[in-house]
Amino acid sequence: MxxxxxxxxxxxxxxxxxxxxxxxxxxxxxxxxxxxxxxxxxxxxxxxxxxxxxxxxxxxxxxxxxxxxxxxxxxxxxxxxxxxxxxxxxxxxxxxxxxxxxxxxxxxxxxxxxKGKVILNLFSYIIHHLRVTTNQYVNQLVRKEKMELVGEMVNTILHDFRSPFTGIQLSSAMLKEMHPDEETEEWCDLISMQIQRMLGMAEEVLEFAKGSTVLYRRPVYVAKMLEHFEKLNRVYFQSTQVEFSVKADDDCIIYVDENKLIRVFQNLVGNAVEAFEKPGGKIVITTSKTPGWVTIAIADNGPGIPEAIREHLFDAFVTYGKRSGTGLGTAIAKSIIDAHGGKIEFKSIAHEGTTFYILLPETQPQEMLEEVAEEVKLH
Ligand SMILES: Nc1ncnc2c1ncn2[C@@H]1O[C@H](COP(=O)(O)OP(=O)(O)O)[C@@H](O)[C@H]1O
Ligand SMILES: [Mg+2]
CATH class of the missing domain: 2.60.120.10 (Jelly Rolls)
Known part of the structure; x- marks a missing residue:
C-alpha cells in the first residue's frame, strides 16, 4: 500500500x-x-x-x-x-x-x-490492540489450566480403573479357557480388545494434556486396519442402528501408528454416530491416492457440523449440543494426524452431512522400517 x-x-x-x-x-x-x-x-x-x-x-x-x-x-x-x-x-x-x-x-x-481527534483515533487503535492481545493471553492461560486439570483427572480415573480392568481381562481369559469353542473365544477376544481400547483412550487424553507422545510406526494395510476397526465397533453400530461400510483399496499401505490412527477413526466416527438425529444414519469410509498422499475420507449423512463451531472445530474444548461433550475428540484427532505429518480437513453441509478427509504422506516401501518409535510434540 x-x-x-x-x-x-x-x-x-x-x-x-x-x-x-x-x-x-x-x-x-x-x-x-x-x-x-x-x-x-x-x-x-x-x-x-x-x-x-x-x-x-x-x-x-x-x-x-x-x-x-x-x-x-x-x-x-x-x-x-x-x-x-x-x-x-x-x-x-x-x-x-x-x-x-x-x-x-x-x-x-x-x-x-x-488535534484531539488525532489523539482519540490513536487511543482507540491502541486500546483495540490491547484488548485483542489480552484476550489471546487469557484464552491461552485458561486453555493451559484446563489442560492441566484434565490431565490430573484422567490420571486419577486411570489409577482407579486399572485394577477392575485387570479383573475383567483375567475373567475373560478364564472364560476362554473354560469354553474353548470358536464363538466364546471370539467374544472373549472382543472383551479384551475393548478393555485395551479403553485404557488406550484414557492414555491418549493424558498424552494430549501432557503435550507429547511416542508414535510407533510400522507398515499397515489400510483395508485391514479398517476391517479391525469395524470389528471393534460392530456391536456399537448394531445397537445405534447405523449402517457402516468401507470401500478401501486392498493394497494400499501406510506407515503409521495403527493404534493411534484407530483412535482418530473412533473419535470421528463416534461423533458422526452421536450427531444422527433420526434413523437411517450411514457412515462410509473410502480411500484414495493422489501423488504423494493417501486420503481416507469418512462421510456421514448426518445434520452437519453446527455453523457456530466450524471455524474452531479442531481447537481443544470446542463442543456443541452435547451434554457430556469434552470438545477434545477432534483436537486429539488433529494432533495425531499432525504428528504423522498429515493433514485433516472437513466439508460439511447442513442437513446433508459431513465428510472428514485425512491425508497421510505417502511413504516409499524402502523407507518403511519394521517398527520405529518416535517422540513427537502434540500442540
Ligand atoms: N460428523 C459430525 N456431524 C455433526 N456434528 C459434528 C460431527 N463431528 C463433530 N461434530 C460437532 O463438533 C463438536 C466437537 O466434537 P469433538 O471435538 O469430538 O468434541 P465432543 O464430541 O466432545 O463434543 C461436537 O460436539 C459436535 O457438535
Ligand atoms: Mg467427540
Missing amino acids: DLASHRFISYFDAPEAQQLCDLAVVEQFTDQSIIFEEGEDPSFLYLVLEGQVEFKKQASLNQYQTVAVAKANDFFGEFGVLDGQPRSARAMAAGKIKLAKISRPHLMEILSNA
Whole structure:
C-alpha cells in the first residue's frame, strides 16, 4: 500500500499528513530480519506498508514465542514512542516486508500540536490492540489450566480403573479357557480388545494434556486396519442402528501408528454416530491416492457440523449440543494426524452431512522400517 493512504496518516489533517509523509523513511526488510530487539530504546514508530511483522518474547534460552502480529495498514512501536520505555518484545519480519518509520522526536512534536481527534483515533487503535492481545493471553492461560486439570483427572480415573480392568481381562481369559469353542473365544477376544481400547483412550487424553507422545510406526494395510476397526465397533453400530461400510483399496499401505490412527477413526466416527438425529444414519469410509498422499475420507449423512463451531472445530474444548461433550475428540484427532505429518480437513453441509478427509504422506516401501518409535510434540 502507499504511505499516504495508511491508517496512521489518515488520522491527521492534510498539512500534518503531508509533513509525516515527508519525514517518514521507507525501508524494506528480508524474511526473519530483526526490526528491533526486546529491551532496546525506542527511536521510531513503524507503519506497515507490505507484509507481516511478528512480535516475539523470549520464552526460554533459545525459544521465542509469537505474542502478536502486525499486517499492512497496522502500525507498531507506539508504546515506546509515547512513554520512552524500552521495547517490550522483539519485532521480526515474517517474509519480505516494507515499512515506513517516523522518528520519535519528529512524531512527538507533531503529536503535541495535533488535534484531539488525532489523539482519540490513536487511543482507540491502541486500546483495540490491547484488548485483542489480552484476550489471546487469557484464552491461552485458561486453555493451559484446563489442560492441566484434565490431565490430573484422567490420571486419577486411570489409577482407579486399572485394577477392575485387570479383573475383567483375567475373567475373560478364564472364560476362554473354560469354553474353548470358536464363538466364546471370539467374544472373549472382543472383551479384551475393548478393555485395551479403553485404557488406550484414557492414555491418549493424558498424552494430549501432557503435550507429547511416542508414535510407533510400522507398515499397515489400510483395508485391514479398517476391517479391525469395524470389528471393534460392530456391536456399537448394531445397537445405534447405523449402517457402516468401507470401500478401501486392498493394497494400499501406510506407515503409521495403527493404534493411534484407530483412535482418530473412533473419535470421528463416534461423533458422526452421536450427531444422527433420526434413523437411517450411514457412515462410509473410502480411500484414495493422489501423488504423494493417501486420503481416507469418512462421510456421514448426518445434520452437519453446527455453523457456530466450524471455524474452531479442531481447537481443544470446542463442543456443541452435547451434554457430556469434552470438545477434545477432534483436537486429539488433529494432533495425531499432525504428528504423522498429515493433514485433516472437513466439508460439511447442513442437513446433508459431513465428510472428514485425512491425508497421510505417502511413504516409499524402502523407507518403511519394521517398527520405529518416535517422540513427537502434540500442540
Ligand atoms: N460428523 C459430525 N456431524 C455433526 N456434528 C459434528 C460431527 N463431528 C463433530 N461434530 C460437532 O463438533 C463438536 C466437537 O466434537 P469433538 O471435538 O469430538 O468434541 P465432543 O464430541 O466432545 O463434543 C461436537 O460436539 C459436535 O457438535
Ligand atoms: Mg467427540
